[in-house]
Amino acid sequence: MATPLQFTNLQTLRSCRLCIVCAKSTEAIQIKDNLHLHTKIAGRDVADLPPGARGHDFWLGNFSLHGKSNLSYYVMSLSRQGIQSRATEAAALFTILRPAYSLLVGTCAALGGQGYSCEDVIFGEKALNYEEGNWKIENGAAVFSADAHILKVGGECIEGFVQQAEREDWKYGDFISGCAVRMDAAHILDRVRKTQLRNVGALEMEASGVEALGIIKGVSDMGDERKGLGHWAHYKPAVRNATEATKSFVKWKLQTTIDEKPDISSEPGVILAMGYVENYILKVVQKLLERNKIDAGDGWDQGNPNYHPKANKAVYFDDSRFTVEAIYKEHQMLEVSLPGGSRSIFVRVKGNYVFDLPTTLGSSLSNHPNQVGQVEYFIDILKRRIESHENFIEVIDWDSFIALSEELNG
Structure with missing residues (x-):
């Protein structure tokens, strides 16, 4: 039976309207440090969470929007990278915690030759899983043809936000995802861009697992033959830039939504x-x-x-x-x-x-x-x-x- 503390913590998390999901614990820790979050709820201290989620940590925060509006949120990470892990864990957690909004925030590898640089931030609304599809023979060679549902985020357009922000280091692009970052990413990205997502610009491992407000990723390295070179030099700045971008996007996206009189009966x-x-x-x-x-x-x-x-x-x-x-x-x-x-x-x-x-x-x-x-x-x-x-x-x-x-x- 759950303890009073576990029930209280469940109630606290359910009152948070936004969930910021990170693929890695290192990203979550970096983001919570950038946001100056100090209050943590351990998964083992939350009622009703499935056994696999008890190792999660939830870092609590509050965004001050315009006027007197406030948006409570938490930052969490997944136990493993990859589409299946993200989809399974997110579905279980969201069913229990019931956030109104979620954002996938972290780092990614960008496609070279498309105007992206390390430490840029890419905002996305669409993602495709490159590992769902069929192998075909073309010109005597085996070629993998992605055949996946493209996930789209509803509501106001992220592209519009990026345009009005007028930040050279903020870019709009689509994502393709897989269970592992590929060394042949440039070929995969090029093929997907020609056949399914014309604006694809980044490769990562979680985006197509669940729908959310959007995807915000800082570029920590390039998804081509240069992948991994200088990664750690760009990693923290990339996460920091993604955190800054997330704060700006949340305030732009939700300031009008929060003005609507919310149902506070479950607060x-x-x-x-x-x-x-x-x-x-x-x-x-x-x-x-x-x-x-x-x-x-x-x-x-x-x-x-x-x-x-x-x-x-x-x-x-x-x-x-x-x-x-x-x-x-x-x-x-x-x-x-x-x-x-x-x-x-x-x-x-x-x-x-x-x-x-x-x-x-x-x-x-x-x-x-x-x-x-x-x-x-x-x-x-x-x-x-x-x-x-x-x-x-x-x-x-x-x-x-x-x-x-x-x-x-x-």
Whole structure:
């Protein structure tokens, strides 16, 4: 059975709308470093993932789009290169994690003589698997004729993005893929360009495995007789350039999409707020309404401020770090038991008020890439759900809590 942590991590990943997929772990590590990502969820700590996916690492991030829009995402890599590996793993993971968008980002080998240089970035919408097809005899020689479905990305045209960007090192081209990078790539690319993809310019190993927003690859070497020469000198710059291009493309592609009012019912902050109100707040209210006062040394009137964390950062309410208990102690709040019903409920009291810090925020959202946004969802739903008790319950911010506590000290 999955642990609470595994369920929380699954919920966090499902709330991320974009998945950036890399073919190699080295690419994923380079990209997460370029994006300054520090929060990692290990596959073994995610509920429902198939056994083969438990070795994955998911690096969490958040793109700030125009206005106040945010796009949560994660960066991950595949366990093996190749079309079959990518297709199988991606299908299993996407079925469980349900990202709205995905991008294949990394490095590739470019075709010489087509205007590409090492460290350029190639954006693509089409990919063909050169290993699906038939061998034929032409002029007495065996020739492989690719016969594959060309995958196309729907939506706005990547070519249009490249044109408007006016970057000489950003190129638009198609990809062909196989289970291994071929030393005869120039011949294969030339044949495919003449017969099926006129704009083909790059060879790599994963692109045709699954449809996505697109393919963004930095050129780390050339797919001809020069392949491998100077590869490592260009590898990191190629990944860095692909990362920069990805950020620009995501903001261009999704800034209008994110403006559409999304369905937030599955957001972790919303789910937490619903459970928090039903399983705690309303039960406390019921017990308080059943009694005029509670025997806690001194009498106190009914009132229940609920306050959200400083700067809306859930980490401040992470009970595992004893931060909540420290806050209660610092502000001299007395722990009181509310009897009645099937079980008693413990609350914190100061003066004429009952206070509560929702520790569920810290335990569930402190690793979320957009924890501030999720706390905002939590607050919004919480305020809506307690409207019928607005004369009895108040949601206050951190500064208001400090001011009220100081007032009660007097």
